[in-house]
Amino acid sequence: MVYEEPVTDYDHIVENCTCAFCGSNCDDLDYLVKGNHVVAVRHACRLGASKIMEDEDQRLKVPMMRDENGELQEVDWDTALDAAAELIANAVRPLFYGWSETSIECMKKGLELTEYVGAVIDNQATICHGPTVQAVQNVGYPLMSLGEVKNRADMVVYTGSNPMNAHPRHLARYSVFPRGWFRQRGRFDRTLVTWDPKFSDTAKMSDIWVPFEENGDYAFCNAIRAVLKGKELKEDVISGIPKQDIIDLTEAMKNVEFGALFFGLGLTHTLSKQRNIDIAIGLVQDLNAYTKWVLLPMRGHFNVNGFNIFMAYQMGFPYGVDFCRGYPRYMIGETTTVDLLNREEPDVFMVIAADPGAHFPGGANMHLANIPVIQIDIHWGPSTELADIVLPGTFIGVETAGTSYRMDSVPIHMKSAINPPETCREDEWIVNELYERVKKIKEEAK
Amino acid sequence: MKTITLTLKKFSSIALEFEELIPDTVYNWNKEDFENYQVPVGNSRFPLTNYFDIEVEGDAEGPEDVKMILEGDMGRVKYIGYRMTDGEIIVNGDADLQAGAEMIGGSLKINGNAESYVGREMRGGNIEVMGNVKEYCGTSYIGEWRGMSGGVIKVHGNAGKQLADCMSGGEIYIGGNCDILAGIHMTKGYIEIGGDVTRWPGGQMKNGTIVIKGKLSYLLEGFDPEGVFVDPEVDGKQLAGKYIKYKGDVGVNGKGSLWLDAEKNRNLL
Numbered sequence: 057m058v059y060e061e062p063v064t065d066y067d068h069i070v071e072n073c074t075c076a077f078c079g080s081n082c083d084d085l086d087y088l089v090k091g092n093h094v095v096a097v098r099h100a101c102r103l104g105a106s107k108i109m110e111d112e113d114q115r116l117k118v119p120m121m122r123d124e125n126g127e128l129q130e131v132d133w134d135t136a137l138d139a140a141a142e143l144i145a146n147a148v149r150p151l152f153y154g155w156s157e158t159s160i161e162c163m164k165k166g167l168e169l170t171e172y173v174g175a176v177i178d179n180q181a182t183i184c185h186g187p188t189v190q191a192v193q194n195v196g197y198p199l200m201s202l203g204e205v206k207n208r209a210d211m212v213v214y215t216g217s218n219p220m221n222a223h224p225r226h227l228a229r230y231s232v233f234p235r236g237w238f239r240q241r242g243r244f245d246r247t248l249v250t251w252d253p254k255f256s257d258t259a260k261m262s263d264i265w266v267p268f269e270e271n272g273d274y275a276f277c278n279a280i281r282a283v284l285k286g287k288e289l290k291e292d293v294i295s296g297i298p299k300q301d302i303i304d305l306t307e308a309m310k311n312v313e314f315g316a317l318f319f320g321l322g323l324t325h326t327l328s329k330q331r332n333i334d335i336a337i338g339l340v341q342d343l344n345a346y347t348k349w350v351l352l353p354m355r356g357h358f359n360v361n362g363f364n365i366f367m368a369y370q371m372g373f374p375y376g377v378d379f380c381r382g383y384p385r386y387m388i389g390e391t392t393t394v395d396l397l398n399r400e401e402p403d404v405f406m407v408i409a410a411d412p413g414a415h416f417p418g419g420a421n422m423h424l425a426n427i428p429v430i431q432i433d434i435h436w437g438p439s440t441e442l443a444d445i446v447l448p449g450t451f452i453g454v455e456t457a458g459t460s461y462r463m464d465s466v467p468i469h470m471k472s473a474i475n476p477p478e479t480c481r482e483d484e485w486i487v488n489e490l491y492e493r494v495k496k497i498k499e500e501a502k
Numbered sequence: 503m504k505t506i507t508l509t510l511k512k513f514s515s516i517a518l519e520f521e522e523l524i525p526d527t528v529y530n531w532n533k534e535d536f537e538n539y540q541v542p543v544g545n546s547r548f549p550l551t552n553y554f555d556i557e558v559e560g561d562a563e564g565p566e567d568v569k570m571i572l573e574g575d576m577g578r579v580k581y582i583g584y585r586m587t588d589g590e591i592i593v594n595g596d597a598d599l600q601a602g603a604e605m606i607g608g609s610l611k612i613n614g615n616a617e618s619y620v621g622r623e624m625r626g627g628n629i630e631v632m633g634n635v636k637e638y639c640g641t642s643y644i645g646e647w648r649g650m651s652g653g654v655i656k657v658h659g660n661a662g663k664q665l666a667d668c669m670s671g672g673e674i675y676i677g678g679n680c681d682i683l684a685g686i687h688m689t690k691g692y693i694e695i696g697g698d699v700t701r702w703p704g705g706q707m708k709n710g711t712i713v714i715k716g717k718l719s720y721l722l723e724g725f726d727p728e729g730v731f732v733d734p735e736v737d738g739k740q741l742a743g744k745y746i747k748y749k750g751d752v753g754v755n756g757k758g759s760l761w762l763d764a765e766k767n768r769n770l771l
Contacts, residue, residue: 149516149544174545193645194668194687274683274702279723281753289723331664331683331705338706338753380545381519388644389618389637390580390599399578400515401544 063088063096070473075104076157076453078223079355079463080230087454087473094454094474101224108454114436116448118479128446133481140406140430140445141493145501147404149380150175153182153393154410154432156360158449158483159458159470163366165487166408173494174380176402178393179363180356180410181375184321187330188353189364189374190388194330195337200316200350201464202229207236208348211312213249215336216273216322217354220257226354227258231316238313247312249305251276252322266305269296271327277335280306284342310346320354355463358453362461397423406430408483409449413438432486449483450476456483503569504529504562506536508554510574510595516544517598518553521581525565525589525608533558565589565608577617583610586627602629605653618662624672626653634659634678642668650674650691666693669710685712688758692737706751707758711737713745717766725750730764730771746770 066088074083082104088096093112097105119136120128144150152170155163156179170177181189205212212231219226227233232248239245250259251266251273259265268276272295279294283306289299309315317340323332336351343349355361364374371377373386376393389395393412396402397420405427413421414437424442431443434451450456453470461467476482481489506528519542528536536556540547550556562568568589575595576582582598583591587606596614603622612620615633621640635657641664642649649668660678667683669691679697686702688710695703698716705722713736725748732744736759744764750756764771 147544148546190644194647274705275720275722278702278705278751278753282723285752285755287723287726287752291723294723328663328682328702328705331686334687335706335753342753381542386644387599387619399517401517403516403544 066090066095070471072471073473074358074453074460074468074470075100075108076358076451076460076470077101077104077107079358079361080223080226081358081460081462081468082225082229083468084229089474092474103224115477116434116436116440116446116480117477118448120446122444128440128443136445136447137486137489137493140447141490141497143404143428143430143445144169144173144175144406144490145494145497147173147175149396149402150404150406151393151396151402152177152406152408153412154179154406154408155363156180156357157409157452158359159452159456159460160359160362160366160467161458162408162452162483162487163363165484165491167367167370169487169491169494170377171379172491172498174382176376176378176380176391176393176396177367178376178391179367180360180415181364182392182394183415184356184360185324185353186375186388186392187324188319188333190330191333191337193374195334196341198337198340198344198350199352199464201466202231202352202462204314204350205231205316206234206239208238208314209236209316210239210245211247211249211309211315213251213309213315213317214258214262214354215251215317215319216324216326216332217318217320218252218254218256218258218322219318219320219354220261222320222356223354226318231318247308264305264308266297266301272296273323273326273332274328274335276302277332277339280309281335281339281342284310284339284345309343309349312347315343315347315349317349317351318354319351321356324353352464359460361463361465362459362467365461365465394420397421400426402427404428404430406432407439407443408432408487409434411437411439413440413442432483434480447486448477448480449486450480452483455480458484503567504558504560505569505571506531507557507559507571507573508536508550509557510553510572510576511555512553513575514543514553514578517578517580518543519580521584523570524583524586525562525568525570525591526585526587528570529562529565529568529589531558575614583608583629586610596633597631602627602655605629615659620657621650621653621655623648624650624653624655628653629655631655631657631659635661637662637681638664638667640666640669640672640674647687648689649687660697661695666691669693679716685710685758688712692739694739704750704756704758704760706754706756707760708751708754708756709758711759711761713741713761715763715766718762718770721748721762721770722751724752724754724756725760726752727770731761734761736761 070087073085086098235242248262249264250262276295371384378391455476457472565588588608593612597616607627609628618636640650651671658677663681665684668687682701684703686705688707694713701720728747745761748760
């Protein structure tokens with residue numbers, strides 16, 4: 057790695073900004089600003105810093121529409137908004153997807169629009185922690201705040217996630233390294249355990265690595281629960297782990313003062329999906345008969361949890377909410393984005409602050425190529441190639457203030473540090489403008 | 503007896519919702535009523551005649567006198583027989599999501615394959631599927647801890663994942679194979695699977711009965727063997743042959759019973 061000199065050429069510092077990258081929502085960042093541009097970021101990880109500093113790279117700056125040759129051409133805001141509103145107003149099965157990288161204030165406007173036109177509203181949970189949310193609905197949510205983990209936890213388990221790569225400051229700021237009230241020696245007072253088939257970077261620095269076989273998570277948790285209930289295990293090896301190791305691990309988990317289990321997509325997206333989380337929650341409940349244990353999903357985007365909390369609070373369902381009959385409905389496989397696209401149901405698709413072009417399965421993207429797609433985003437990406445109308449938004453947490461929810465459901469205000477480009481508009485303004493224009497079209501049609 | 507025949511003439515890629523077209527609501531409808539009816543499609547309603555040819559014969563005093571026949575591929579017709587209390591519906595083709603969901607009585611026969619959520623939260627009546635069913639047959643609403651509580655589902659083909667999740671009553675018979683976690687969180691009821699099962703039947707089950715007549719690939723640690731029984735009588739049903747009985751799931755102090763065909767699962771003896 058090449059040594060880089062610290063940045064000293066800046067105009068002023070904006071302190072205590074919130075990172076707009078992962079679900080850790082680190083709110084201790086300092087932005088070094090020069091000429092309305094963030095030239096350096098203090099305290100952030102490499103992922104967060106690069107997202108904040110390199111926001112001009114492939115930035116969408118002007119509204120665009122496809123011409124008759126299929127090329128995106130610059131248009132004025134009124135033309136783009138009117139065309140988008142016309143598409144939404146005339147759609148029979150519109151679908152509004154994304155929302156996890158924008159503010160709660162924007163989601164509020166989006167929900168009004170969704171309810172008014174009878175659309176489906178969904179976020180990235182549908183392809184990441186959706187199974188977690190389903191399991192939580194089924195069996196409960198023994199969660200905590202990250203502050204509790206920092207101050208109390210003496211055993212931290214990561215399973216199906218690799219925070220050293222995906223949430224780089226999670227261990228440093230919340231779970232393993234920081235000195236807490238009851239853990240004055242930080243890392244030395246804690247046992248770090250990783251359950252993961254892969255010898256990930258997190259596993260490399262763990263005290264205990266449990267490499268259960270792929271898709272073996274359900275049977276592994278079931279075996280621990282059976283041991284907790286005093287049962288002797290029948291098999292010598294369960295999910296690739298020797299019987300005695302499972303018994304020893306269970307004993308270790310019983311004898312801590314405060315344990316925290318963090319899980320990622322490695323648990324939500326293996327064979328038994330939401331039932332992995334279901335049994336992990338059951339396991340945490342069982343462990344609470346002996347000592348204090350809690351669990352938390354490692355959420356990906358900085359506001360993916362915010363959307364689920366916002367929707368659950370407003371409509372009773374966390375994601376994939378269908379308003380086509382005028383009232384909210386929610387059913388996995390029926391009202392969720394990828395299933396709807398695979399069934400070729402949606403006739404208009406609006407994507408806001410998300411990149412389905414990069415993340416969706418091929419079948420779903422094939423349908424997106426066949427229907428009108430409206431994109432509200434700040435950067436050019438694979439979804440822009442699928443989009444027919446592009447509306448450039450602003451960067452929440454850097455250019456626009458807003459509210460987001462951290463992975464432990466703590467709401468955090470995100471400051472703005474610089475001004476957005478003159479030709480861009482705030483996400484909230486764009487969605488509200490679409491709502492007003494759709495309303496006008498619908499009322500004129502009456 | 504009133505026979506209503508709806509023959510598909512135009513396939514809609516956006517699913518039609520049929521929960522209003524059950525014997526309980528249509529027993530006193532004549533052909534004109536059907537022609538004036540607008541069926542929910544997405545956020546709109548369109549005339550039923552756009553999609554179906556309609557024939558109505560005979561009269562009915564109540565839903566019990568109604569026989570509805572749906573001809574053609576109903577692969578985009580959701581909620582067939584939703585909350586029906588009586589009468590008969592026959593689908594001569596495949597059926598879409600939620601066929602027979604929350605059904606209370608009557609009978610639904612699908613002469614093809616069915617999508618997910620067949621008989622979700624069913625309380626009574628009979629469902630027969632001649633082909634395969636996909637995921638979550640006889641299951642609960644997502645987040646609800648009580649699933650199917652009564653009635654009978656008979657599937658002649660294979661069943662997908664998480665059959666009868668949170669089942670609290672009723673009977674399910676699967677003729678073919680079954681995927682993972684059949685009877686997960688089950689508290690009551692009877693499941694009989696004629697073919698092979700991939701993994702983990704009865705995960706976290708508290709009570710109820712699962713009978714597997716084929717080969718089971720993975721059994722959970724939470725099940726304790728209770729012996730081998732010859733021609734056992736299980737829930738009032740006489741099984742032929744030797745069966746290994748397990749009790750579980752221990753992880754939740756469950757008292758459910760899992761019966762495995764001893765000949766096909768000799769490795770577990």
